[in-house]
Structures are given as C-alpha cells and as structure tokens.
Amino acid sequence: MSTQATDRHAIGVAMKRKEDPRFIQGKGHYIDDLAFPGMLYLALVRSPYPHAEIKNIDIADAMKVPGVKAVITGKDLDAAGLGWLPTFHGFDKQMVLAIGKVLFQYQEVAAVFAESREAAADGAEAVQVDYAPLPVVADPFTSKTDKVLLRPDREQKTNHIFHWEVGDKDATARALASSPRRIKERLWFQRCHPAPLEPCGCVAYFDTMGRLQFHVTSQAPHVYRTALALVTGIPEDKIHVISPDLGGGFGNKVPIYPGYVCAIVGALKIGRPVKWIETRTENLTSTGFARDYHMDVEIGATEDGRVTALHVATTADHGAFDAAADPSKYPAGIFGIVTGSYAFPVAHAEVDAYFTNKAPGGIAYRCSFRVTEASYAIERGMDILADELGMDAAELRSKNFVKKEQFPYPSALGFTYDSGDYQKTLNLALEKIGYKQLLEEQAEKRARGELMGIGISTFTEVVGAGPSKHFDILGIKMFDSAEIRIHPTGAGIVRTGTKSQGQGHETTWAQIVAEELGLDPQTIMVEEGDTDTAPYGLGTYASRSTPTAGAAIAMAARRIREKARKIAAHLLEVGEADVEWKDYKFQVKGVPSKTVTMKDVAFAAYTNMAQNEPGLEATFYYDPPNMTYPNGTYVAVVDVDRDTGEVKVRRFLAVDDCGTIINPLVVEGQIHGGLTEGFAIAFMQEVQYDAEGNNLNTNFTDYLLPTSLETPHWETDKTVTPSPHHPIGAKGVGESPNVGSPAAFVNAVIDALSPLGVRHIDMPITRDKVWRAIQEAEQSKK
C-alpha cells in the first residue's frame, strides 16, 4: 500500500511526514513542556465516594502546607457564577467543583494552587472533606426505577435523560411480526476510555493586556474559545486558545473539563500562570468515557435470507451529567447508521439515556458519534442472523448489500449514502484472505473438535459532520475552514480550523495545497490550533478533518488558482480566457510551449501584478453538502484454546474504501492504529464499576491496553470509490478500523465457539469469559 505509483503531483504520494523530525528528536511541544515565570501548579481534591452529601470542607490545614497559595471550592465558584458548565450539546450542565453533593467517584471537589507540583499534591491531601454517603445507582437499569433521584437540581424529577428515536416504529413492528425468520439479542458495548498516552492539561494566564492566554489539550480550540466566552463572560477577543502538539486525543480531548475552568479561575484570582496536568488515574476516572450502550437488536428476514426489518432499542448509561459530546440535534449521535451496508426496507432505532453515579461522558472515541456502537450492533446482528438461518456469513451480507448502482442511496433511517462498491470490497477481502481454504480448514478442525473461527465485518460509517442544516455544537454550525497564503517565492502557509493529534495534517494538508497549485509540499507549512491565527473551525474528531477542512483547503486553493490565472494571463500576454491550468502549470490554450508556473505567478503577485490586486491568498469556509460514507470489509481468523479459553488472532485483513487517498503511508498507519484500538476494545479495554459505584480500572495496570506482544500483525488492502461530493473525493479514514473491527473479532470468536452452541459473549472477550462459555456449553450437553 505504501509504495503505490501515482501520476499525480502530490495527492496519493507516500510522502514521509513533515512533523516527524521534531518528534523523533524530543522537540515536540506538548502541554506539560510549557513553563512560564511564576507559574503555579493546580491539584484537584477528588471524591472517594460515588454518591455523597458534602457536609463540610475544611481548607485550614491545606493552607498551612508550605507553598500553597489558595484553595477554592464549589461554593466559591458558585458565588462567582461559575459553579456549573454547560455540556457540549447544551441539554445539561455539569458541576465544575462539587456543590452540595458528589455524584461519582473521583469527582472534582476542591482546587489547590501551589508553588510546585509536589506542594499542590500535598495541599490536596490536606483538604478535609466530610461526606455523608448516599445510596448509589450503579447501572442504568436500576436508574430507570427512579427510586433514587440523582439530579434534584434538574427541573425534570427523573433519572431519565432523553428518549430519542428515528424510523417508522409501526411499520417496523409489523414487518418484524410478519417475518418468517427473526433474531433478537442483547449486545452490550461496554464502557471504554480512549486513554491517549498524553493526559489532558492546560496552562492559563492573563497577559499584560488582561487577555486570557489559554494553552490547552484541545481537539477543538475555537469551540473552547467561544464556550469560555459564553461561560465566563470574558469577551471573546480577550481569549486566546492555543492547542499545542497533542499526544493523542481519540475524542478524549473534545470536552471542557473542570480542571481547565479551575486553572483559569486560579490565574485570575492569584494573578499568576497556573498549570494543571492530570494524572493517568484522573484521566481514566473523570474525563470523557465512551460507549456504554445496552442494545436490543432485532432483525427480521425471509426464509432465503433477505432482511425485512431492523429494530434496535438501546439503554444508555451517561453517568452523572449528560456530557455526551454530540451535535445538538443528535442526542444519540448518528446512531441511525445502524442499518449499515444493507438495504433494509424499514427500520426503527431508539435510545433511552439515564443518569448513574459514574463519570460523565459518552464521547466519540475514535468514532463519529455513536457510529461504533451502531456498526457493532448491525455487524453482530447479521452474524447472529446467519447462524439462525444456517447461512454463510459472507453470502448473507452479499445478498443484502446496498448495490453499487443504488448510490446515492437513501437509507431507511434518513441518510443518503454517497458512494460505495461493497461487493467488490468483500470479494477482494475474501480472495485475499483465502476464504474458501479457510472454510475447508475450519471444517477439518471442527471434525477433530478444534475451535477455529472466521469473523467478517462489512461496515459502513458516516463521517464528516457536517452539513449546517443538521449539525451544530452549541448552535455553531459544523463547517470547517482553510486559509492559504502563498509567499513571493512560491512557498506558503495553510491554516485550518482542525487540530491534528497525530493524524499527520502537517503533511496531508500540504499535499492537498501542492496538488491544487502545483507547488512543492515540502515548502507548504501547516499551522493549526491557534485561535488568533487559524480561521474558525470546529476541530478534529469524528473523522471530520478531511471531509470538512480537507475540502476547504482544496476550495481555498482553487480560489487562489482563479486569481493566479489573471496574473498568469498578464505574464503570458494573453487574455484570461486564453489561459488554461494544465499539468500543474498555466499555459496558453493550445500552445504547450507557452507556460508559467504557480511559482512564477506567486512572485509576480507581489512584484508585477499589473492591474490585479496584489498578494496571493484565499480563505474558504466549507459547508459540506452531505456526510461521507467510508466502508470496508474486515476478516479476522482466530484459534481458541478449548482448555484455557485463550483466543489467538491468527490473521486479520482490513480492506478499506476511504475514497481518494491523500497519503497512503498515513492512511495505512491510521488503519494499523485503529485496528489495534478495535482489538483492545474486543479483548481488553473496559471501565468497570462495582455495585457500590467504585471504579475498578483506575490505571494502566487495571485498564489494559495492548502491547506489542498481544497486538496482531495487520494485513491491509483497499478499494477506491471516491466521494462524489467531496472536492478531492476523499472520505476520511482515521476511525473506520476502530468502528469496523470489534464486530469482526467477536464474530470470529463466536464462530469458533458456535459448534458448542455459544451464541454471544459481550466484550471484552477475556480468557475467563471464553473458558466459562465453553464449560457451560459442555456441561449443558452432558
């Protein structure tokens, strides 16, 4: 994949990344690398109780700790009108520091500011808090009963947060009732945490002009600026948000956290810079988790395996505050993609969300707003249906695919799929993995009592939020932007409203500019994350950067080309209508010998522009006409040890169709990384709470991430079906492997265990769960 030939100038070239030299030499610029004269450190006091009334907070001992400058509590913030933060979609609010009671273990209770990181930690230890424990609601099914009301601060006296639904409920019920074959299964997509290797943090100070300088680990710096202006009342021009190099994000660095607000308040109150860097435990226990969807999936089918209807009813655990990072009109994200790659004539999806005594969140973890949950539901559901019908899992999928000629395809739940060739992608995957031979091998092994499984996932994602008529956050439409300036020597700079966290924008954005303008990508600088310089945009998450900002870059470059054409006409001494852009140069129509390059034009734009406006720059705000729909076929092959329950992923092939590929090296890297996170979700990662609401996975010895030893070898391939509405045909890819792969892994394990009659195991599929399932199956046969 990384060595593909291309006849294009810059797009499709496996260019080495421009950002790497600083990272491999320890010259990255991450949040904790920043230091300012007089800087104080912030440490937070956190609750040991999941649900408790706060009787008293005594800060006297903390104030005596050498180096401690100040301690603030929820009461102080509330008095200043900063007690509560609105959540991202604006339906709820969350406490900055606990007011009256705590609602989850590790909730922020007090903020301690001190001269050093150690003194701040000592001060936090010395804050005395008297708690009176309250009854704990540890799961959404208990929450449903409303026996314990968690949020008396809200107008609605219930733990039920919202009911959301899409599709034709009655028609779906009728179609299911009249279907000759039906399956129904409860699938739980467990609570996960994105756990980027760099935790969250910030440094806040007010400069000599009284302006807030706010350095913060943010995937969406402009949204932070506007939200901070709205919450604090500081005029937006007096706020400068700078997001430095980010050590991963995966959705975890989208929300605004209490530590950020406390750092700003401390900087204002004490008049010195304040740094807050969370510990790993704080990251895992209090910042945005993902998933926690209990999904009842029902599929109807004809005897010969044509799907007739889909119904999914979900019970969602949102934790103590409804801090799900979803667009305003989509409280359950874009879960409506749950019909997947299949032509369901009718469908109905519903989600009911509840408060519990757990950390707030529900963020899009390497995922486009609940698309991972949806993809898992349908891809597991199709396998369960295949099992029920006794049909081959690939054949059932083929039979029900949206066909190539049906695009643009209106789905039963309201999406218009842009493009795809699902059958071609599936065929390539099956051929490349050697599906027939694997089935033969499996039959032989089954005859000997050995457990081997093949799992397929033929997913469709929906990414690139999004069109302004549907998508907004806090009312701000989800467009994105690019500003390009070409300098006299033909070098240039591009700035966007997105923010790379490892995705490689410094390289891929330069490639788009270079392709559109015939310039050298090595001399196009990319700058993101600084709200003073970058045009307004909604940031990087939900695979939206390439579909939105990538498009804006191409469109801004085309604006530059239009202006450059006028200058080229002047240089070529012909009328503008006689100039064409060909082979990455301007030439006089029909006279290939008379050309000028963009570099020539750039120089002329500052030195010899004739009657044209000097300079060569453009800005474009791109409002996408539709979402993009990356898709793929993933195949996992596993062996299961009958005696120990150990699962070995023997092979894994990912065939992705993300449309036009900007940089094959970067795309392949993203796929490797996303598959590894999908593998982690399928087999290892889970944030568990016990019945008393205690978080059981508070660090990396309990919250398990895969190392180089467990991680399988990844095989990749591609099909390319460009998006018809995107200026360069690209769809976005960073999340596909994380969205599509969990179902492939689980399907493979269940396929291995199916001779024993095992129908489903919830993730993470640990050795002991598999061992138990085998034991139970064998017991029941006796």
Add this chain to the structure above:
Amino acid sequence: MKVTVTVNGTVYERDVQPRTLLAYFLREDCGLTGTHVGCDTSSCGCCVVVLDGERAVKSCNMFAVQADGHQILTVEGLANGATLHPLQQGFWDQHGLQCGFCTPGMLLTSYALLKHNPNPSEADIREGLSGNLCRCTGYQNIVKAVQQAAGQMHEPVSA
C-alpha cells in the same frame, strides 16, 4: 539534596527534593522535555531513558538521587549533530510514529535493545518493546523501524 548527573554528555549539578523523580529532574531541572510522563504506574514507557550507556530504565520509576554520579542518555542526545541516529531515521522512514508522545521512550528502549541484541528478530523486538505502550501505530511500523535501524547499524562504518 545535591546531585550530579551527566545527561547526554553534559554535567548537571542540581539541588533536588529526595522525592523528585528522575523523569521530572530531566524535564524540569535540566529542561529536557523530550522525556514524557504518560502514567503513574510505570506501565507506559514514555519516560524511558538509557542509564550508563546500555540499560533502559523508566525514569518515572527512579528518583533523581538514584541517578547521582550516573550517565543518562535521553532522546535529545541521540542524534549526532544534524545526523539522525539510525533509529530516529528508521522511525521517520517507516512511519513508526503518529502523535509522537511515546516515541522518545520507544527510541531509547530500542537503543538499549540493539545494544544487547544487534540483530533482533521481529519476536525479539516485540518482546523488547512490550514495556512501552503506543496508542497510534499498532506497533507494526515501529518493528519495521527498529529492523531498518538494526540493518543500518550493522553496515560497515565508512571513514
């Protein structure tokens, strides 16, 4: 407490608290911020440095005072002027990094690995790097990067 630590060939004499971790000594007392801290439990390996030329250690798991009188190599000391170390070149060529946060630790762990095993197999490399977490790459390109470096370091050195 007074400590004297030689980091990348430069002698640093500093007054530190007994509880100061080597990682924070390097980052805050020596100003070498290439060494990162990603967890509290010595699980992630972002902070790995090389002690006395050959031992990879997690600098969050050592006090600065324990490094008194020792030599430390950090990511800032890998390149020879403008010439990248073969490992740095390998990570760049093979796309062995994305966000870059784990990269210094990966590089230093690989450095010690190649000291002890100049010609490692893929299994050796995966075993050797198993104390270093990466959330972005899935490790495959990191393995390739170390293999490329091992190959280059084997080549006869030209004068």
